[in-house]
Amino acid sequence: MTTHETPDPAPAPPPVPGAPESPPRRATRGSIVDAAVALIADRGFSATSVDDIAAAAGVAKGSIYYNFGSKTALFEAVIVEGVERLTAALRASVVGLDGPAAIEALVTELLVQVQAHPDFAKLVVAEVFRTGRDWQHSIRQVREESMAVFADVVRATWPDRDPSLTAAAIFGATLVAGLEWLAFQPQRPAADVRAAVLATVLPRG
Amino acid sequence: MTTHETPDPAPAPPPVPGAPESPPRRATRGSIVDAAVALIADRGFSATSVDDIAAAAGVAKGSIYYNFGSKTALFEAVIVEGVERLTAALRASVVGLDGPAAIEALVTELLVQVQAHPDFAKLVVAEVFRTGRDWQHSIRQVREESMAVFADVVRATWPDRDPSLTAAAIFGATLVAGLEWLAFQPQRPAADVRAAVLATVLPRG
DNA sequence: GTCTATACGTCGATAGAC
DNA sequence: GTCTATCGACGTATAGAC
Numbered sequence: 001m002t003t004h005e006t007p008d009p010a011p012a013p014p015p016v017p018g019a020p021e022s023p024p025r026r027a028t029r030g031s032i033v034d035a036a037v038a039l040i041a042d043r044g045f046s047a048t049s050v051d052d053i054a055a056a057a058g059v060a061k062g063s064i065y066y067n068f069g070s071k072t073a074l075f076e077a078v079i080v081e082g083v084e085r086l087t088a089a090l091r092a093s094v095v096g097l098d099g100p101a102a103i104e105a106l107v108t109e110l111l112v113q114v115q116a117h118p119d120f121a122k123l124v125v126a127e128v129f130r131t132g133r134d135w136q137h138s139i140r141q142v143r144e145e146s147m148a149v150f151a152d153v154v155r156a157t158w159p160d161r162d163p164s165l166t167a168a169a170i171f172g173a174t175l176v177a178g179l180e181w182l183a184f185q186p187q188r189p190a191a192d193v194r195a196a197v198l199a200t201v202l203p204r205g
Numbered sequence: 206m207t208t209h210e211t212p213d214p215a216p217a218p219p220p221v222p223g224a225p226e227s228p229p230r231r232a233t234r235g236s237i238v239d240a241a242v243a244l245i246a247d248r249g250f251s252a253t254s255v256d257d258i259a260a261a262a263g264v265a266k267g268s269i270y271y272n273f274g275s276k277t278a279l280f281e282a283v284i285v286e287g288v289e290r291l292t293a294a295l296r297a298s299v300v301g302l303d304g305p306a307a308i309e310a311l312v313t314e315l316l317v318q319v320q321a322h323p324d325f326a327k328l329v330v331a332e333v334f335r336t337g338r339d340w341q342h343s344i345r346q347v348r349e350e351s352m353a354v355f356a357d358v359v360r361a362t363w364p365d366r367d368p369s370l371t372a373a374a375i376f377g378a379t380l381v382a383g384l385e386w387l388a389f390q391p392q393r394p395a396a397d398v399r400a401a402v403l404a405t406v407l408p409r410g
Numbered sequence: 411g412t413c414t415a416t417a418c419g420t421c422g423a424t425a426g427a428c
Numbered sequence: 429g430t431c432t433a434t435c436g437a438c439g440t441a442t443a444g445a446c
Contacts, residue, residue, distance in 0.1 A: 028429080028430080041335075042335060042336055042337035043335070043337045043338065044249055044250065044251055044335070044338075045249065045251075045252070046249055046250075046251030046252040047250070047251040047338075049420080049421060049422080050421075050422065050423085051420090051421075051422095059430075059431090060430060060431045060432070061422090061423085061431090061432090062423095062424085062425095062429090062430065062431060062432080063429075063430050063431075065422090065423065065424080066429065066430070067429090070422080070423080071421095071422065071423090122334045122335065125330060125331070125334060126330070126331040126332070126334070126335070127331070129327045129330060129331070129384045129388050130246075130247060130248070130249070130327065130331070131247055131388065132247035132248045133248065133249075140389075158404075161401065161404055161405075162397060162400070162401045164385070164390065165382050165385065165386065165390075165393075165397060165398055165401035165402075166401045166404065166405055168381050168382040168385035168386075168401075169378040169379070169381065169382040169401055169402050169405040169406070170378065170405060171381060172377040172378045172379075172380060172381020172382060172385075173374040173375065173377045173378035173381075173405070173406070174374070174377075175377060175381070176373050176374065176376060176377020176378075176380070176381065177370050177373040177374040177377060179334045180369070180370065180373035180377075181370065181373075183334050183336065184345075185369065185370075188370075192367060192370060193370055195367070196366065196367045196370035196371050196373075196374055197370075197374050199363075199366055199371065200366075200371055200374040200375060200378070200405075200406055201374070201378070201405055201406065203408060233411080233412080254438080254439060254440085255439075255440065255441085256438095256439075256440095264412075264413090265412060265413045265414075266413090266414090266440090266441090267411090267412065267413060267414080267441095267442085267443095268411075268412050268413075270440090270441065270442080271411065271412070272411090275440085275441080276439095276440070276441090
């Protein structure tokens with residue numbers, strides 16, 4: 001860094017004529033994240049090597065370190081991106097609703113998300129309650145955003161109940177029933193799961 | 206998975222599960238199991254080394270291999286013993302009860318167990334839904350015994366509901382609310398958690 | 411039965427070619 | 429920006445002393 005090197009933003013690779021603004025980095029990043037979610041959900045963080053992720057993503061190990069810096073940083077990115085996507089979906093599902101209808105919408109949307117991203121759901125369940133991990137703070141921050149969506153609806157629906165604990169209970173009921181379904185009873189229709197959860201967490205209706 | 210592959214259950218190693226235990230061995234075994242639960246719950250299986258467990262238990266690494274044969278076998282023992290204890294406690298809590306009172310007793314007892322063995326509770330949540338692990342079969346077997354206690358009570362209480370999915374929902378609501386409490390709101394009284402869960406999973410009454 | 415010492419393999423991270 | 433080759437650190441499991 002002392003001698004004269006060109007510290008400028010590196011020139012882009014040869015753009016293929018006809019390829020519409022396809023940053024090679026986005027594709028690489030995306031495939032790495034996808035592979036990491038799938039592998040870590042199944043085997044856990046430490047049991048999944050960076051070599052495994054690179055092989056599954058179809059990239060070289062060096063590319064992972066170029067794009068994310070470290071294995072821990074990669075995992076943090078996976079968690080943060082996933083939870084932000086989940087939070088956005090939950091928020092969107094309750095727009096214009098309140099009361100029991102809003103609770104019903106949240107439960108339904110969470111089940112949809114669990115079915116759409118089962119690996120990520122497993123990963124969240126496996127890692128949220130850990131305390132001795134480097135990414136604890138990242139997880140905790142996004143966790144609270146997601147939980148707040150539930151807590152706000154609970155507060156507006158049942159003013160006499162504890163918002164955060166009730167939100168955790170409803171969230172847990174939905175998530176665990178959804179994973180029970182995907183992991184052990186995948187042949188059941190989604191409607192069965194939704195019906196069972198709603199019958200459990202909503203008063204007679 | 207690991208380094209040298211031990212060619213399956215070979216009769217070579219001295220420690221045979223089920224063999225009569227000499228008194229000195231029990232103390233060593235117990236301290237190893239306790240240390241393993243605490244460390245693995247916090248950091249995960251692969252992130253916890255046998256050296257760490259040995260140090261926390263106050264024994265030498267060789268003693269762990271003498272008593273359990275492998276790191277995987279140690280973890281299986283931890284899981285099986287813990288879930289059997291939980292199942293026994295749940296069964297005992299509903300003797301002579303049925304209907305909503307039995308549900309209430311199960312929820313209460315599960316919260317008591319979560320509070321009494323928080324490390325084990327975290328560990329269970331982290332590992333139950335994994336599929337790519339060696340001990341998958343051990344976990345699944347004991348998991349079903351515990352879940353059956355809930356499902357039986359659900360079946361007797363609400364004949365119109367799906368037993369296994371409803372059991373999963375109630376179990377999930379209780380466990381996640383309990384861990385939310387221990388991990389993020391430990392200052393709250395236990396009664397708050399119990400009240401929130403019961404208000405969520407039991408119809409007005 | 412429990413300890414210490416060590417062999418053998420794997421993993422995260424880096425360097426440098428292209 | 430992505431690749432290959434490689435290094436140092438650490439982890440499981442075993443051998444043999446006590």
